[in-house]
Amino acid sequence: MTPPNTPFETAPAADTADKDRPLRDDTRLLGRLLGDVLRAQEGEAIFSAVERARQAAVRYNRQGDESARQEMADILNGLSLDAAHSVVRAFSYFLHLANLAEDQHHIRRNRDHAIAHSRPREGSLARALERLDEAEVTADMLKGCVDKMIVSPVLTAHxxxxxxxxxxxxxxxxxxxxxxxxxxxxxPEETEEKEEDLYTAILTLWQTRLLRPQRLAVIDEVKNALSFYGDTFFTQLPILYGQLEDLLKRRHPNRDWHLPPLLKIGSWIGGDRDGNPFVTAPILKEAMRLQSTTALGQYLTEIHNLGAELPLSQLLVEVSPELAALAQRSPDHSPHRLDEPYRRALTGIYSRLAASAWALDHQDSPRHAIGKAEPYADSAELAADLQILASSLAANGSARLTTRRLQRLILSVQVFGFHLAPIDLRQNSDVHERSVAELLRAAGRTADYAALSENERITLLSEELSSPRPLYSAHLDYSEETNGELAIFHTAREIKLKYGDAAITNSIISKTDSVSDLLELALLLKETGLLKVGPTPRLSVNIIPLFETIEDLRQAPVIMDRLLSLPIYRDFLQSRDDEQEVMLGYSDSNKDGGFLTSGWELYKAEIGLADVFARHQIRLRLFHGRGGSVGRGGGPSYQAILAQPTGAVSGQIRITEQGEVIASKYSSPEVGRRNLEVLVAATLEATLVDLENKVEPSGAFHDTMSKLSELAFHAYRDLVYETPGFKEYFRQSTPISEIFDLNIGSRPASRTKSDRIEDLRAIPWVFSWAQCRLMLPGWFGFGRAVENWLADNPGGLALLQRMHRDWPFFRTLLSNMDMVLSKSDLTIAQRYAKLVEDPALGTRIFERIKEEWLLTRQHLLAITGQDDFLADNPLLARSMQNRFPYLDPLNHLQIALLRRYRAGESDDRLKRGIHLTINGVAAGLRNSG
Known part of the structure; x- marks a missing residue:
């Protein structure tokens, strides 16, 4: 047995509530077992080094003992490279295990509330429906909302x-x-056995390589995403639908609450070409094949299992004529099952679906089909056959047999179809423009499309979109880029024909800044058969602009107003049920203008778009391109959705789920269902409660926010884009260069080969600042903005406090900033600043950042009335407090390894060690990218 003083066992705070004792117990258990593994695998010396460094870090973080920090540094500085690797892995693995313990505690608390019949909590479906009742939302209004509701988390591979x-x-x-x-x-024996199972799992974890030896390919990313369907989406979506239907039936029993598939998972993986040269037409085709294989494999397994659950004999129970006919058509003629019509019908369904799997993708079924059968034309036919079983059971006294596997399978087929998830296409507007210019030039329509004014482009494109004549000719040569773009859209059309129209429904235009950007995409869709022109045009996919920069967000309502005023485009929208989706980019707008200005311009853009769309009588669906970190639009989803301006949700919302957030939210079935429930609940509340009760705040709030945004914008731009040497400071004081080499995705980290911050993707930008514990994109500019505004508005603090109290948007903004600041550490960040080759430059810029951090903290706490960060979120505050002693050694070792690596030491173990620390720090901070 391990002595009681083992790594990672921390004494609980005296005032910690008893309800959190199981979390502490789990964390101690996992820490003790990890300590046992560490001692057994690495020896007593490594075990001792980890424990002494941890204790010193705890003393420093809990007591502010500077000598303890020096003691930690002395211990870590004395390690060999191999020993440093082991220590980094030890602290990293504990942070991973702590995350698991916290997730399990959330599940435990949810179950405790359910068992105790507690009042429904914020973010639950039950609480959302209570709020609708309180707002006097009628059954008609609720029915109208859910019938057209779309809630879609979209998995991306960022x-x-x-x-x-x-x-x-x-x-x-x-x-x-x-x-x-x-x-x-x-x-006691079972407890010991479970602990042994945990030990072996942690031992296996310790002996499994943390890092990838090669960069992920796009198809690897597709396969990774597919793993979340088996564990979470296939099981939890049907359960969530059932819960919502039951709640609605109890409140309004006289209504038909058969829900449409309002909650769907989307995907960008395999279709997002913006800046990723590895996404090609063959990759898109293979991504869909893998998705279809996953969906049909799930259905085949469930149909087989249903056969075991429905051995009902016709000698004992009647069946519907439709079920009898279905059984009669089955290739199963075994005399042992002649009186078992449900099993025979399921055998027939299995045979048809196995034939479909082979016809679609040459996919073998998990088990041999009894006989040959015609494949299903589409997933609707499969759902109809399964519904025959359900209806027969219901009509003949066996309705309760349909409530679990069969009903959930029917719903799964309706939601996932034969395609599993629609794959969005995305490309940069510049690429579309070059392809259209080449097609027009080759067809003799204009020699220099790029030289045309915006009005001239709109006129020319409208003419081409009115004509059935194609521009493309198989007898002409085109560039590799144009051929690649056309191939993508041709493949998309083939996929829609093969797997169903829902397989690909969206095409997104990055960097949209004009009406012609949308018309250019429309022209490419026309050339590839995805847009049919004529008296009754038919657009087969949604054309979705993505507004990303501050200026583009400001122009978004103007651009969409002009677009919707074009008769030809309005004709296209008629075939899309008069709905138009608009995507808003949180990441790039933040990198462009800073946290405060990005949030405000996004909010204003939503207000402007809602007004424009209401005037044109077109339904608006907003697609929020949020990342995991606050600097990329992250933060709690429930509060974020409720903080949207009036009219911006309207029952439909799509949100990207990116990077490590996907695993954090959806690797656990229970946590996954809770996150999906939050999205649906918040959408209901934001749509219907807002409709009746929400009033946009007074002009004083908007005016104040506009001025704060302007001041913050100038402070941020002055530092990031106008301060001499800032680019060098950023690249030398953060591990951005080493992150470029970390094999964490298929996409290049920069849009071009330049080292300009403008060309760097927002993801590594934010990720790098998190690693050095400054988290700059999540707060910089706020403190100076408030300081200057208060100088011009004596006594203005009361107004800011009122904005925080009464305005969900402002309150959520500050709450997210509070969370980010709680994860920052100026002492650690200052040590990263010393990596800058020019000491004077490093000191000068760090001092500016430090001054802004202190101002931001001062004004944030004054506005919120808190004494410290996270005062209103004690659970997260304790979590962060307990993590810092394990993050500090990782940051210390990262700095030491970076210094040696950049000094020219060639040992490969240095780079591997740096990458291990990046992994550990990311695990400790969780929403860091």
């Missing part, structure tokens, strides 16, 4: 997920073992 799939799978195994221990009453 590179902030630093965990390998193997690591995630092992973490899932540990989470399941924790859950089993939590739910069962175990004997």
């Amino acid at each position: 590179p902030t997920e630093v965990q390998r799939k193997s690591i995630l799978s092992l973490q899932r195994r540990i989470a399941l073992l924790l859950d089993e221990r939590d739910r069962a009453r175990l004997t």
Whole structure:
């Protein structure tokens, strides 16, 4: 047995509530077992080094003992490279395990509330419906909302997920073992057995490589995303639908509450070409094939399992004529099942679906089909056959047999179809422009499209979109880029024909800044058969502008107003049910203008767009391009949706789920269902409660926010884009160069080969600032803005406090900033600043950042009335307090390794060690990318 003084066991705070004792117990258990593994695998010396460094870090963080910090540094500085690797892995793995313990505690608390019949909590469906009742929302209004409701989290492959799939799978195994221990009453022998299972899982984790030896390919990213369907989406979406239907039926029993598939998972992986040269037409085709294989494999397994659950004999129960006919058509003629019509019908369904799997993708079924059968034409035919079973059971006294596997399978087929998830296409507007220019030039329509004014472009494009005559000719030569773009759209058309129209429904234009950007895409769709022109045009995919920079956000309402005023485009929208989606970019707008200005311009853009769309009588659906970190639009989803301006949600919303956030939200079935529930609940509330009660705040609030935004914008731009040497400071004081080499995604980290901040993707920009513990994109500019505004408005603090109290947008903005600042550490950040080759430059810029941090903290606490960060979120505050002693050694070692690596030492272990620290810091901060 390990002595009681083992790594990672921290004494609980005296005032910690008893309800959190199980979390502390789980964390101690996992820490003790990790300590056992560490001692057994690495020896007593490494174990001692980890423990002494941890204790010193705890003393420094809890007591502010500077000598303890020096003691930690002395211990870590004395390590060999191999020993440093082991120490980094030890602290990293504990942070991973702590995350699992926290997730399990959230599940535990949810179950405790359910068992105790507690009042429904914020973010739950039950609480959302209570709020609708309080707002006197009628059944008609509610029915109208859910019938047209669309809630779609969209999985993307943006590179902030630093965990390998193997690591995630092992973490899932540990989470399941924790859950089993939590739910069962175990004997001492069973408890010991479970601990042994946990030990072996942690031992396996320790012996599994943390880092990828090669960069992920796009198809690897597709496969990683597919793993979340088996664990979470296939099981939890049907359960969530059932919960919502039951709640609605109880409140309004006289209504038909058969829900449409209002909650769908989307994907960018395999279709997002913006800046990723590895996404091609063959990759898009293979991504859809893998998705279809996953969906049909799930259905085939569930149909087989249903056969075991429905051995009902016709000698004992009647069946509907439709079910009898379905059984009669089955190739199953076994005399042993002649009186079992449900099993025979399921055998026939299985055979048809197996034939479909082969016809679509040459996919073998998990089990041999009994006989040959015609494949299904589409997933609707499969759902109809399954519904025959459900209807027959319901009509003949067996309705309760349909409530679980069969009904959930029917719903799964309706939601996932044969395609699993629609794959969005995305490309930069510049690429579309070059392709259209080449087509027009080759067809003799204009020699220099790029030289045309915006009005001239709109006129020319409108003429071409009115004509059925194609521009493309198979007899002409085009560039590789143009051929690649056309191939993508031709492949999309083939996929829609093969897997169903819902397989690809969206095409997104990055860097949209004009009406012609949308018309250019429309022309490419026309050339590839995805847009049919004529008296009754038919647009087969949604054309979606993505407004990303501050200036583009400001122009978004003007651009969409002009677009919707074009008769030809309005004709296109008629075939899309008079709905138009608009995507808003949180990441690039933040990098462009800073946290405060980005948030305000996004908010104003939504107000402007809602007004424009209401005037044109077109339904607006907003697609929020949020990342995991606050600097990329992250933060709690419930508060974010409720903080949207009046009219901006309207029952439909799409939100990107990116990087490490996907695993954090959806690797656990229970946590995944809770996150999906939050999205649906918040959408209901933001649509219907707002409709009746929400009033946009007074002009004074807007005027004040506009002035604060202007001041923050200038402060941010002055530092990032106008301060001499800032680019060098950023690249030398953060591990951005080393992140470029970390194999965490298929997409290049920069749009071009330049080292300009403007060309750097927002993801590594934010990720780098998180690693050095400054988190600058999540707060910089706020403090100076408030300071200057208050200088011009004596006594204005009361107004800011009122804005925080009464305006959800402002309150959410400050809450997210509060969370980011709580994860920052100026002392650690200052040590990163000393990596800058020019000491005077490093000191000068760091002091500016430090001054702004202190101002931001001062004014944030004054506005919120708090004494310290996270005062209103004690659970997160304790979590961060407990993490710092494990983050500090990782940051210390990262700095030491960076210094040696950049000095020219060639040992490969240096770079590997740096990458290990990046992994550990990201795990400790969680929403860091």
